[in-house]
Amino acid sequence: IVILAIESSCDETSAAIIANGKVLNNYIATQSVHEIYGGVVPELASRAHQQNIVPVVDLAMKNAGIKKEDLSAIAFTRGPGLLGALLVGASFAKSMALALGIPLIEVNHMEAHIMAHFIEDPKPSFPFLCLTVSGGHTQIVLVEDHLKMQVIGETRDDAVGEAFDKSAKILGLGYPGGPKIDKLAKDGNPTRFNFPETEMPGFDYSFSGIKTAILYFLRDEVKKDPDFVEKNLNDITASIQHALINMLLQKFRKAARKHKVKEVALAGGVSANSGLRNALTEMAAKEGWQTFIPAFEYCTDNAGMIAMAAHYKFLANEFVGQEVSALPRMKIGIK
Ligand code: ATP
Ligand code: MG
Numbered sequence: 001i002v003i004l005a006i007e008s009s010c011d012e013t014s015a016a017i018i019a020n021g022k023v024l025n026n027y028i029a030t031q032s033v034h035e036i037y038g039g040v041v042p043e044l045a046s047r048a049h050q051q052n053i054v055p056v057v058d059l060a061m062k063n064a065g066i067k068k069e070d071l072s073a074i075a076f077t078r079g080p081g082l083l084g085a086l087l088v089g090a091s092f093a094k095s096m097a098l099a100l101g102i103p104l105i106e107v108n109h110m111e112a113h114i115m116a117h118f119i120e121d122p123k124p125s126f127p128f129l130c131l132t133v134s135g136g137h138t139q140i141v142l143v144e145d146h147l148k149m150q151v152i153g154e155t156r157d158d159a160v161g162e163a164f165d166k167s168a169k170i171l172g173l174g175y176p177g178g179p180k181i182d183k184l185a186k187d188g189n190p191t192r193f194n195f196p197e198t199e200m201p202g203f204d205y206s207f208s209g210i211k212t213a214i215l216y217f218l219r220d221e222v223k224k225d226p227d228f229v230e231k232n233l234n235d236i237t238a239s240i241q242h243a244l245i246n247m248l249l250q251k252f253r254k255a256a257r258k259h260k261v262k263e264v265a266l267a268g269g270v271s272a273n274s275g276l277r278n279a280l281t282e283m284a285a286k287e288g289w290q291t292f293i294p295a296f297e298y299c300t301d302n303a304g305m306i307a308m309a310a311h312y313k314f315l316a317n318e319f320v321g322q323e324v325s326a327l328p329r330m331k332i333g334i335k
């Protein structure tokens with residue numbers, strides 16, 4: 001089974017080749033046009049996908065040593081994501097599958113972030129609880145099988161990645177700000193400043209309140225001392241990161257205890273955060289959980305994870321017809 005997978009949900013144009021469950025190449029082109037705007041501009045994202053998609057697919061195939069005739073199926077991200085961006089990948093995949101006369105596989109981007117755990121060893125065993133933290137989502141997902149997962153809690157407003165990025169923007173650190181906060185926080189005091197953490201019912205999250213609290217706090221401090229941010233950047237970033245991680249993990253621990261899981265996992269771009277990795281690993285040691293975190297390449301948007309999800313869908317004969325179209329608000333577990 002050889003599958004070409006395409007990811008185009010946001011600002012990464014990516015193509016991967018998977019052969020019998022092994023990812024041979026995962027080519028990722030990150031769009032740089034958005035940097036000067038401090039966030040992803042949807043219209044520019046779809047245009048860049050249009051320019052990138054043919055060379056990206058070519059490179060993935062060439063690097064993997066795979067020809068069109070070798071392909072068994074084409075997979076693509078159906079959603080969730082930006083409509084215009086998704087349409088580029090979906091249209092390309094549909095045309096190529098039609099031209100080659102091979103089946104088409106739709107993949108849910110959020111399920112794929114979790115499937116990234118099956119690309120390399122060590123792999124988690126079922127059931128496990130996954131904390132998916134990315135630029136657009138924050139979810140606690142109970143993973144019962146490669147194709148069976150349910151969201152047991154999620155954010156009611158902003159994603160935690162958004163909270164990182166917006167905080168970074170307020171601090172003038174540029175986009176995407178998550179990695180920059182992570183770096184600066186390493187040399188800061190995480191308990192120097194306190195931000196009010198919003199408590200939500202069940203296993204849900206809310207990150208819009210803390211974002212506003214950070215904004216007002218900085219505005220007030222800068223009024224008193226214009227150099228406040230420059231002087232305290234390490235402590236500020238460390239304190240913001242600490243508050244966000246604390247919110248994430250308190251709720252996650254509650255969910256893991258309730259569902260009595262022994263294995264826990266991180267997925268999505270924010271799982272690259274070193275503070276979060278360390279804090280989860282520490283918590284897991286106390287709780288007796290085994291922790292799984294994918295390699296960085298497979299944490300942020302990439303087609304390798306789409307390919308991995310597609311492999312299991314191929315085995316289960318889950319194909320779609322040419323009538324399929326992009327689904328910007330696609331949910332986990334709902335077909
Ligand atoms: P979604 O998957 O929900 O559609 P997305 O594709 O934009 O959203 P990802 O590519 O998975 O999300 O992750 C991007 C996010 O990860 C950004 O918000 C970025 O700031 C954040 N991020 C990346 N590295 C780090 C880090 N070291 N610390 C904190 N955040 C990080
Ligand atoms: Mg991205």
Ligand code: FE
Binds near residue numbers: 109268
């Ligand atoms: Fe993503």
